Amino acid sequence: MAHLLGADRVTLTLGTRVLLDGVSLGLDDGQRIGVVGPNGAGKSTLLRVLAGVQDPDEGRVTRAGGVRLAMLDQRDEVASGTVLDAVHGDADAHEWASDARIRAVHAGLLPDVDLGADLASLSGGQRRRVALAALLVRDDEVLVLDEPTNHLDVEGVAWLAEHLAQRFGGRGPGALVVVTHDRWFLDAVCTRTWEVHDGAVDQYDGGYAAYVLARAERARTASTTEEKRQNLLRKELAWLRRGAPARTSKPKFRLDAAAALIADEPPPRDRMELSRMATARLGKDVLDVEDVTVRFGTRTLLDGVTFRLGPGDRIGVVGVNGAGKTTLLRLLSGRLTPDAGRVKRGKTVQVAELRQDVEDLDELADLRVVEVVEREKRSVVVGGKELTAAQLVERLGFARERARTPVRDLSGGERRRLQLLRLLVGEPNVLLLDEPTNDLDTDTLAALEDLLDGWPGTLVVVSHDRYLLERVCDRQVALLGDGALRDLPGGVEQYLDLRRASSGAFVVGGAPVPDETASPGAGPAAPSTSAVPAASAADVRAARKEVARIERRLSRIAEQEARLHEQLAAQATDHTAVLRLDADLRALADERASLEESWLEAAELAE
Known part of the structure; x- marks a missing residue:
């Protein structure tokens, strides 16, 4: 396995913080x-150092x-x-x-982007996909990607995961290093994980x-070692306290042993906890969307949609970009009035909305975190104990000095955490x-x-993070761009x-080009609407429906x-x-x- 890239005792300091402290790493083919x-912690900094964009203070990077x-x-x-x-x-x-x-990259990332459009006219998500496409059409051996799934929908994330797994699957030269918070993507793509923390x-x-x-096992081992150290320290300190000082002299080696045990205390890792606060009582009626239609210009985002939310419902919403997912949340929160139909709200409903951007904190830019x-x-009661605002922000991972930091100086992740805390202290039930x-x-x-x-309470989540949706939601619904809201059993x-069933050709320069994402190594295909006969495709769809039906019945x-x-057990007698x-x-x-x-x-x- 060929060696491609290496870092040798790399150290980098930003201000007073040591982001990388004598780090040595290697990257091999495949x-x-x-x-x-x-x-x-320094994840993006590590990528920039490996890519040669930023020079380390000490050490070297070789290629x-x-x-x-x-x-x-x-x-x-x-x-x-x-x-x-x-x-x-x-x-x-x-x-x-x-x-x-290359055509597969176009189909996966640029199906709705006009190749002749000016870059300045594109949305942030479209610019992200263009930048990603520009890298993937090249033949570089090493790809270093910082948050490539940002602005991609569920479909785009799935395509990118499959593309990267095939490209760097060991059949050809090359390697991949990627920073992402998408846990499903990490599992689908990565064969190895680097955790950046405390300069290491x-x-x-x-x-x-x-x-x-593996991290849980390391933590368990470290906990066992620390427990043994604490037990030994207690014994040493007890021995030192035993007897009257005037009548007892302590051998110097016992004093030195106790001092060494105290000095050997491992540094604490930053801990982050979201506190479960009180939730306002929720009645039988929550939110009912009744025959709602929403239009923007000539586009109809929601067309006669009826959607009912009951107490304790946990709904995940997926859909293509621009299909109306955020619009649906704005309807539920009351920030948007429909063109037709109505949204009925229960009397006890208290809605809290976490928006996609963090601009709602801009008006608080001069305040410190704890003041927000x-x-x-x-103060808030958590688990029967009253906590002050300062204690709450510390639980959320803001160290004492960061709790006094103005909002304008917070990172994107810190702003997101502060948004969450603001929502939770309001004790919402939706x-x-x-x-x-x-x-x-x-x-x-x-x-x-x-x-x-x-x-x-009741929960509605719009996200492209499959890991999150499958973990916290009991039901998923989809907006496919046709104005309807579809249930996803x-x-x-x-x-x-x-x-996949509805995708067709994508357009380059006004002429349709077949989508060949399923066979990236094949040559140009003959013009056709589908490479699979209609009957076979119908059989596959029927089989998938049958699989879903059987799995529900088995559950x-x-x-x-x-x-x-x-x-x-209750009627054993x-x-x-x-x-x-x-x-x-x-x-x-027998049925099972x-x-x-x-x-x-x-x-x-x-399959």
Whole structure:
């Protein structure tokens, strides 16, 4: 396995903070590295140092001879020219239009972007996809990507994960280093994880799930070691206190041993906790969207939509960019009045909305973090204990000096955390979250999910983060751009199936070019509307529906079996009841076995 890139004892200091302290790393052919760590720990700095964009204060970065490297920065500079200029430069159209791999990049990232459009006229999300496409059409051996999933929808994230896994899957030269907060993406793409913290970089095998398990094991080992140290320290200190000082002299080696134990205390890792605060009582009626239509200019975003939210509902919303996801949240929050229909709100409803941007903090830019929370409430009862605003912000990961920092000087992740805290201290019973994972590190996301797991109110989440949606939501719905709101019993995977089934050719220079994302290595294909016969495609869709139906039934069977086992334990002395319950269990077991066989047959066809 060829060595491509290396860092040797790299140190970098920013102001008074040491971001990298004697870090040594290596990058080899075929590796796909995911970089994680707290906001502000130095993840982006590490990428810039590896890419040669920023020089370290000490140490060096080496690159194998002839290795080409490209980097996607976290911020997209607004350049002049057209989309075509940014992606392909001066290359003639025939040079790239005949390349199936490049056409696949167009189809995956630029299906709705006019190649002749001026870059300055594009939205932030479109500029991000153009910048990403410009890197992926090249042939660089090493790609360094800083938050590539920002502004991508669920479909775009899935395409990018598949593209990178295939490109750096070991069949060809090259390696990938990526910073992202998208846990599903990390698991789908990465074979190794680097955790940046406290000036160091810890290395783990596997993606996000493997990293979490390995870190938990390291924490358990460290906890055991610290417990032994504390026990020994208590014994040493007890011995030193024993006896009257006037009649007892302490051997110097015992004093030195106790001093060494005290000095050896490990530095604490920053801990971040979202506190579960009180929630206002929620009645039977929450929010009812009744036959609502919303238009913007000539576009109809919502067309006669009816949508009911009950107490305790947990809904995830996915959809194509511009389909109306944020519009739906604005309707539910009362910030938008529909063109037709109505939104009925329960009397006890208290809505809190986390918006996609952090501009609502701009008016508080001169206030300090703790002062922002004090404006909402000076104290809050958490777990039966009253906490001040200063204690709350400290629990949220703001060290004492950061709690006194003006809002204008906070990073994007710190602003996002402050937004969350402002919402929670208001004790809402309906939470509307618009892309809540933006700018949050993986530890903060885990804390947010823990909080939402036990939150008793009604929850609506718009997000492209599949990990979050599948963890905290009981039901998903989709906006596909046709004005309708569609239920997704099969979750995000069903949404992707629907989008794949409806996707067609994309346009280059006014002429349709077949979408060849399924076979990036193939040559130009003959014009056709689909490479799969209609009957086969219909069979596959039917099989996927059958798989979803069977999985729902198997889930219900598992719940029924659990209830029957509880009844067996409760009625163990009732012979007649035991026989009846046992017969019910056997019937369920037979049905489960039959369904599992049917699932295997349908799953083979659905792949």
